[in-house]
Amino acid sequence: MLSQRIQVLSESLTMAITAQARELKAAGEDVLSFSAGEPDFDTPKVCQEAVIKAVQSGFSKYTAVPGAPEVLEAVCVKLKRDHGLEYKPNQIITNVGAKHSLFNLFQAILNEGDEVIIPAPYWVTYPEIVLYSGGKPVVLDTDEKSGFKITPAQLQAAITPKTKALILNTPSNPTGAVYSRSEIEALGEVLKGTDILVASDEMYEKLVFGKPFTAVASVSQDLFERTVTINGLSKCAAMPGWRFGYMASPIKALNDAIKNLQSQSTSNICSLVQKAAIPALLGQADDEIAIMKAAFEKRRNMAVALFNAIPGLSVVSPDGAFYLYINTKEIEPDSMKFCKELLAEAKVATVPGAGFGCDGYFRFSFATDEVSIEKGIARIATFVRNYKK
Template sequence: MLSKRIQVLSPSLTLAITALARDLKAQGRDILSFSAGEPDFDIPQRVKDAAIEAIQNGFSKYTAVAGTPEVLKAIAGKLKRENNLDYKPSQIVVNVGAKHSLFNIFQAILNEGDEVIIPSPYWVTYPEIVKYSGGTPVFIETDEATGFKITPAQLKSAITPKTKVLLFNTPSNPTGAVYSKVELEGLAEVLKGTNVLVVSDEMYEKILFDHLKFTSVASISEDMFNRTITVNGLSKSVSMTGWRFGYLACPIKEIVDAIVDLQGQSTSNINSITQKAAIPALNGLVDDDIENMRAAFERRRNMAYDLLNNIKGISVMKPEGAFYLYVNTKAVENDSMKFCAKLLEEKGVAVVPGLGFGSDGYFRLSFATDDTTIQDGIGRIKAFVENYK
């Protein structure tokens, strides 16, 4: 009855764990969840005000599929001001969250058997969207020795005549790895002379620590700009997860036109109120709110990192961005599904198994929660690991 296409999909492990933790909590269990990739902060007041104004003014009709002229102009301005990227509004499409951006991109550009290079560990959705779109994921393995980053030599070895795309993510979910400008230049050199497109997921660009500066992949060179589709949104930086505001920017007209056609036959425009609400954030009017959130995440990172590294038998690399810790449990248990299931059952702590991100022997812990929960949760993890059987 079902299509072959839909049967290749696996459910999102992060969403499944989050839902399970929520259900157990509703049943009266004492559950602490570190599974969701969602900031715990409220949205900035300026965003609320813009949305309320839009509602009061009756801004509730269909808009252009790609987005209103006002929001497209704001995105183009943001990309120029903050990322040194010169996109025209006509090269930008607003989507129902960045996940939708990625779905549209791969539906538009992949043919059966096209290879997509994905650094591992990866966000759980990447290979699923590629497979659904007819592509073949090709993984480049990384670990703590390389800071969870791929090298130019690895990239060169992974490219074949079937390679269509390098799917890139910095800062990384789940590891928090951030590529420097020099590291990106090394990868860009490998891609010169090839026909490989780059899809760059930059959702966590504003959640950086230790005074690091973000470098957008497409800003490295003219060659990289011409081959890169930049993906971003407001879910993480502005805590607008439920508003579903993502966007893509691409200099290749054929791709943009195809994505607009696809979206026009599926969702059409994203909701009108969200587009109005996004404009203050894109125009830099909530930067102080973003910085307050970022600073809180950095403080929480330091606390959680220190607490976890004091647990004998597990270790974690200090992330440079995003709001996750990717914890190595191989000395205690290499089966991440088993480890995480037992942790949830015995201690009421929900984390996401590394298997979902392509690397067993790890789990991902989100520190997008309050100090007390972090301290209590890691205390439970410590007791669990010390008595693990």
Template sequence: MKIAQRMENLSPSVTMAITALGRELKAQGRDILSFSAGEPDFDTPDVIKNAAIKAIKDGHTKYTAVEGITETKQAIINKLKRDHGLEYSLEHIVISNGAKHSLFNLFQILLDKGDEVIIPAPYWVTYPEQVKFSDGVPVFIETDDSSKFKITATQLKEAITPKTKALVLNMPANPTGAVYSKKELEEIGKVLEGTDILVLSDEMYEKIIYDGGNFTAAAQISQDMFERTITINGLSKAVAMTGWRFGYIATPKIEIVKTMIKLQGQVTSNVNSVTQYAAIPALEGEADENIEAMRKEFEKRRDIAVKAFNSIKGVSCIAPKGAFYLFVNIKEVTNNSIKFCEQLLEEEGVAVVPGLAFGTEGYFRFSFATDLESIEKGIQRIKNFIEKK
């Protein structure tokens, strides 16, 4: 049997692989501390669980419209209006099985062979893989600590070609926690004026912002940016609903919405009905106290972890402005992040993700979405490992 050629272009997720290996070693009796998965260690808030239980008891267990039920779509509209002053209608929203599914749908319906998608690096591992699977070409703009892992308007202008179809923005970013200011987004928007380039703005971590900062959505920068932006979001990270699989897009471009519904209708149909009902209180702000409590705890962990890493000789780490990852610079220690992470897991029982998986060598990603005791213990093991080397 021969597997389809297109699968040769698709690489497995390194983060998933390392997480799975960590679990396997743990099952063998090894003392493993894993900082590889992007999953909050908090439980889903009770207000969401109770909404799910009510939905089941009320019999909301049937097929729904492919794009989602009206009540949930309206809750998304209310959220975008309340948080960012954005005006959308029901025909502007599509609910999918997590933001990853939303992105896959988008790349599939937007890209023809050879179309280019600009992706800032470091990047979430899934972006380039989905672009390549959709016959597109990922074009990377390199960033590092000195730019706080953010691209500039000048870099964007230089990367644009006649084949550029879209720019992917992820803010706060995975794996760096970078957050673009309103001014920086305005400068990016000016570069795009007069083009047909779409902005795919992945705002999954928007509620996890530190240092009293404010989050600016790409679509709220200007009318021009509103028209070209497809906002991708969900509830996995901020509301600890990873397993529920709820993502959505919002765009004023009706043709994109209709085509996305057509594709999803032939692949997965609707998101499970119970999740859609459970999402409503989260979108309407009924879990905001829970979200803020989680955000505060993440910020506390961030501060402790950043200080601990920066005390290790040969290691440096800038404090992320959002999300729950540190992108730790180990260039003075090694420039082979894969070998470093493999040996760290084998010798010290600590699982982190090599920077190369995110397109940037000389770093590793450390998720602080776990308890403080494990974080402190894990960083001490990393320090021991580096000192031995």
């Protein structure tokens, strides 16, 4: 009954574990969940007020498929202000979150057997969407020694005549790794003279600690012309449930194809959400975002120190995002086994590294309050101390 393509698709591991944790909690279990990448802060007031005003003014009709003119212009203003990037409104498409952006992109560019280079650890959705679109994920392994970042030599060695795209995620989910401008420049040099696109997922751009963020498309004209920038407001503006994402690209044929696809699937994204996004895009929520960022940095520092004090566990302090990618190889290299038993015995929900293409680790989200973080890590410490392989 089912199509072959749908049978290659797996459920998101992070969403599955988060749902399981919620079910256990609803059943009365004392579960602490650090699985979801979901800020615990409220959506900025200015965005809340914008959507209320939109409701009251009757802004509930269809908009153009890519988005209303004012939201497309707001994205252009944001990209110019933050990164010096010059886009026109017809080069922007709003989507139902970054997953929708990626889905549209790979549906539009991949033929059967086309290859997409994906650094690992990777966000769980990347290879799944590539596979569903008929492509082949080409995974490049990284580790602590490389700062969880690929090298130009790795990229060069992975390129074949079938390579269609490279996915770069900076800051990274799950490791928090941030590529510097010079590192992006070096990767860009490898791509010169090819037709390879770069899908640059910059969802955590405003959550970078102690170093600058570099937008991939801003590094060179060559990278600008081959990069599809993917971003949104779920993480940095605490709007995960609003599902606002967008993509920016100067490639007309690609943009036209994606608009056609979206016109036959979702059409425009929620009109009210578009209005809510505008203040955040224009910088009117920056003060609240700065407060969130400072809180995340404080939580990061606390959690890193607590985890590195647990014998058998280790973690590199991330430069961005709100995750720790914790090495459990000394205790248990099978991350699925480790996390399953951690949830069953200690009632702590985390995400196994296997889901991110890099076993022997688990992802711990510190996008929650300090009391819960401290309590959760204490439970993990007890679990590790008593762990039996």
